[in-house]
Amino acid sequence: MKLTTSLAAGAVALALADALAASGPAGAEIRLTGDEAHTFVIDGTTVSGLHPGSERSGKLRVRNPYTFDLRVTSLRADVVDSSSPICPPHSGNLAAGPHQGWLPLTVRARQSRDAGSIPIRMPASVTNECSAVTFTIRITGVATKVNK
Secondary structure, three states: OOOEEOOOOEEEEEEEOOOOOOOEEEEEEEEEEOEEEEEEEEEOOEEOOOOOOOOEEEEEEEOHHHHHHHHEEEEEEEEEEEEEOOOOOOOOOOOOOOOOOOOOEEOOOOOOOEEEEEEEOOOOOOHHOOOOOOOEEEEEEEEEEEOO
16 A cells, blocks of 8 residues: 655754754654545754855654655755744745755654755845844655555
8 A cells, every 4th residue: 555645844943043943853744545644753953053155954864653664755845934024934045955865765664764964055145134033944755655
């Protein structure tokens, strides 16, 4: 049986000054054709030390709570929120790049596995209004059940 996941993952928060707070694990939703939804987790590390013209990477880890293996076929991140209305969440202020790592990625039953990273870039043109702003990144992806 094939399970297709559509991840509406939680968020990883990014701060541009000193320390940064993560919002915790991200949940992914698996929909069995016509059945109830299930979830698995994607964790993302916080990213700090960003300044105009810099790039850092946020590491990803997928946790599989099920008794069957999952095959992750895509992962991505989008900048979705900002703690300041004068520094909105768009690519001119902060950009999340494409997933870096090997896919597809099999995550064994009841285990977790590193899942590469997402590059986070602050353009050199960012203004001072964006200093000390916290951005929220939503991690999304797709996974299927591995049939043995």
